[in-house]
Amino acid sequence: MHSQNPFLDEFAKLTQTAMGLAQTAGEEAKTAFRAQADRIAAELDLVRRDDFEALKADLAALRAEVAGLKAKKAAAPKAGKTAE
Numbered sequence: 001m002h003s004q005n006p007f008l009d010e011f012a013k014l015t016q017t018a019m020g021l022a023q024t025a026g027e028e029a030k031t032a033f034r035a036q037a038d039r040i041a042a043e044l045d046l047v048r049r050d051d052f053e054a055l056k057a058d059l060a061a062l063r064a065e066v067a068g069l070k071a072k073k074a075a076a077p078k079a080g081k082t083a084e
Helices: 006-043 049-083
Strands: none
Touching: none
């Protein structure tokens, strides 16, 4: 037969509440840390990762375009000489 112990029930409730508070405090600390880090990054004029990745992709596309134009330019005089 199970017997209800009010002390253990209250202790379990207290423990559950304490764990909820600890989790909430952890999330609040994480949010505050992120906000502080974002503020410091803004003060130092650091670039965000998504902006950096977008710029990196643009640069790769431009390099490919320049390489294509160089190849086209290198092929143009050869084509002109063979036509004469």
